[in-house]
Amino acid sequence: MGEPAIAIRALDKYFGDFHALKGVSMEVAIGETLVICGPSGSGKSTLVRCINGLESYTSGDLRVLGMEVGDDTRVLDRVRKKVGMVFQNFNLFPHLTVLENCVLPQKRALGRDRSSARDEALNQLAKMRVEMHADKYPDQISGGQQQRVALARALCLKPEIMLFDEPTSALDPEMIAEVLDVMKDLARADMTIVCVTHEMGFARAVADRVILMADGKIVETGTPEQMFSAPRNEITRAFMQAVQS
């Protein structure tokens, strides 16, 4: 096996005195789909945000596609062009149309010209089945549609890794499936994915591995089958029961 997409070793993160990540180590292989779950406050978001440098870490080692994610802003720029991210609250730019939301980052991050950026944007919007909303503003479409636009916007930059931080937890139940469906397509197309979610159906369908975090540490790692039916750890067992009931 070649170099992993993401390699994290002994990562520590403090917020002031608060120890948010306690020696986290993990690897994500290229093309793998990894689901991270765990109780609130366990450090899932913090871990994911460290991967694209939205959060800095206190000590340890974090490499993305062989590049060391640290203080060097030039490296961070390169990392962010390879790593896309989708947030819980979509974070579309409300003053721009759906199309412009997808065009602007291509122009600014990759220096693409307007017409090729536009073509790519329409292409990705079509894949996410929201191309008919291209000229609307974000507040004119539903949450599920907004999240698919956010995904299209990230994919326009042709990332090699996609990070998701609870992409469906701000959505009404009837819209969750439409977002999970496009994410599953992406996973099956061999995108490298790190996804924080409590949607166990998604994990069962496409995850290669599931990681359970609690209190700033990884308490258990395994295939979805193992984690659901034969958890070794007490916390995992309790958590799985809670989310599946």
Added chain:
Amino acid sequence: MAHALPPPARQTGPLVWLRRHFFATWYDAVFTLVFAVLIFWVLDNVIGWAFVDAIWRVENREMCTHDAGACWAVIESRGRLILFGLYPYEEQWRSTIACLVVIVTIILSCLPVFWSLRRLPVLWIGGFAAFVLLMRGGFAGLEVVTSEQWGGLSLTIFIFAAVFVIGMPLAVLFALARRSSMPVIAKSFGLIIDIVRSLPLLTLLFAAAVVVPLLVPEAIQGNKLMRVVVAFAIFFAAYQAEILRAGLQSTPQGQEEAAIALGMPYWSVVADVLLPQAFRNTLPSTINQAVITFKETSIVTIIGFFEVMASGNAAIGNGEWGNQYIEVYVFLALIYFVFVFGLSRYGAWLETRMRLGHG
């Protein structure tokens, strides 16, 4: 199943409308009548004074002695002084064109098509260069007119536009510096902003006009108008920076994070994502600040500039037309009204446009 009832017969017509809006209860009726009488009385007097009993043209000013109505002849006779101040009579066409150039520049900058980092600076620099060249002259056979002689409406509009155009980028800079992650920068800009805001505008303008020449070597002093405009712009920027800072704070954290995560460079995060939203969020206060600034331009009189208010005073101050001061002030008020009302309507239009989602 209940039968659908026909809709209640809709009562319409002007009488029904009047009744519903003005005579719904006995005290509504009383208010309506009292105010109707009051409004009628005021309008009758104003119209009587301004139009019916007014004199429009006179052979000589002695004919303006009657008290019943306005004597608008003063505007015809003194209008040029009000509009152009001390600008040489023969050259006033230049001042007219220059004034129009600035007005067109202002109107164009109000249009969203021009709101880009490339177009606005070109427009502004072009507009101001044209204004200064025309006003100053000294090329192509145009007589040189120094800025001490500039005056009237052109000067007012120029000062307002220049303060806005220099002050707005400064305000952006101040606001960004104040929320910088480097404490030294954040603290020192915070201090500058707070000091400027705690000084009266007059003090700042006096310092720029009178004190700076004493302290700064002649080569870099610039002329008095330039110094005053810059001081005024700094004053404007200090207030506008705080407005913008509030706007930046009210945009969700996630916006900046999303833009960073998309690999957009810092300048673009600020210029394409944060500032447009900050301006949207603070539009009413920004328009308000512009209106205040327009009205405050009259303060430059005190340090010897003949803007429109001072020219108006000069028009009546020399005694000849001394009795027609009301007419002159009404005329001045109309000029201010056109600009300030235009600004606030523009603000309202922008707000509606943005509520609909655009730009």
